[in-house]
Amino acid sequence: MISIQSKWRYLFMFLGIQLVVMALLSREGYQKRVSYFIRIFRKPDTTGLSGRNHTAAGIAGGDVYANLSHLSKTHSQGDEMPYCPKTSPLIGGPIHVSFPSGLTTAQVQRKNPLVVRGGRYRPPDCEARHRTAIIIPHRHREHHLKFLLYYLHPFLQRQQLNYGIYVIHQAGNYTFNRAKLMNVGFREAMKEEDWDCLFFHDVDLIPEDDRNTYVCDSNPKHAAIAMDKFGYKLPYKMYFGGVSALSPLHYLKMNGFPNNYWGWGGEDDDIGIRVTLGGMYITRPSVKVGRYKMIKHKLDKGNGVNPKRFNMLAKTRQTWRSDGMNTAEYETISRQYLPLYTNITVNIGTEAGLHPPPPLPPAKAAVEKTDQVPSKATAKPSAKLKEGRTEKMSAPRDR
């Protein structure tokens, strides 16, 4: 018969052998499997939004709100405020990004007490060296916007920027036009402030490293060089999508962005070509720093793939001077200064113009069999739309 004492002895021996085996496995390169077992016994992070963690590619990431809490609410007065240091002491490198389901806009507001009306911020303790506007083309992506704001506000505060966030919301249900909305964003943001840099930012891309500074270079900058969806690599050499940064001068040199890319694809390539046509080149941060996590989603309704994009891209060289910020027509429907951003809702019209003719009654349409007016061009402007202000951009300065 085995006594109780010897039972304990066997149990300890068994556990000891287990530990030795795990140590050996770990030494032999099975660290991943061992750490998997260790993680099972660790207490999970219930909020998913704080603390250190690992991104998809295994780089440690910190809490984006760490080291911001000590910033005081009162701005220093008068001339004596010194310039912020060239490199912000608040920058911490990799950021942990996750998307928990319970996040609310009120929580994002509470986390950002120094952000004022319209989503504006400037460092409380020093004079910012840079003024950056973030332009976000938007429709039906409120959920993504909430996450972007949760991460972007502290990210920009850590960089000690004077910044403002503009969400440019396309009114109506006609096909989405990302590039034209960015033209609107440029014009509307520049009306408010002499921004020295504009970041054109997709709503579903979250920066994962705050060393990716949101300031402009001497040439247009493509910031989203390494996205998780492309395996943290540039998908092709001329890629200019996701997040890009241009100074007002860069923007004028390339006549802004094209207005006629309706639907998904090609407009970012057109913008990339314009950089070269404007006599400039594309700069990029390193792949280590220009990392982004994309919030997963399906292709939106109203943003189907644009079948004309290949033909249009082939003609950019001929069209860029006559289609761009000098021809972007739109009507501002509303401008709201919300606590976390400025929301500008615009009518950008359809392929048939700003005020497309109303659709023909079905019987007449069948007789005429016309296919000149696209079938979706039914965005009849409402009374509210008609009240809006029509904008036509001024011609770019000669280069």
Ligand code: BGN
């Ligand atoms: C490209 C798209 C881009 C898109 C990237 C990444 C085109 C034009 C035809 C060559 N370009 O293929 O718009 O951002 O993929 O998804 O479709």
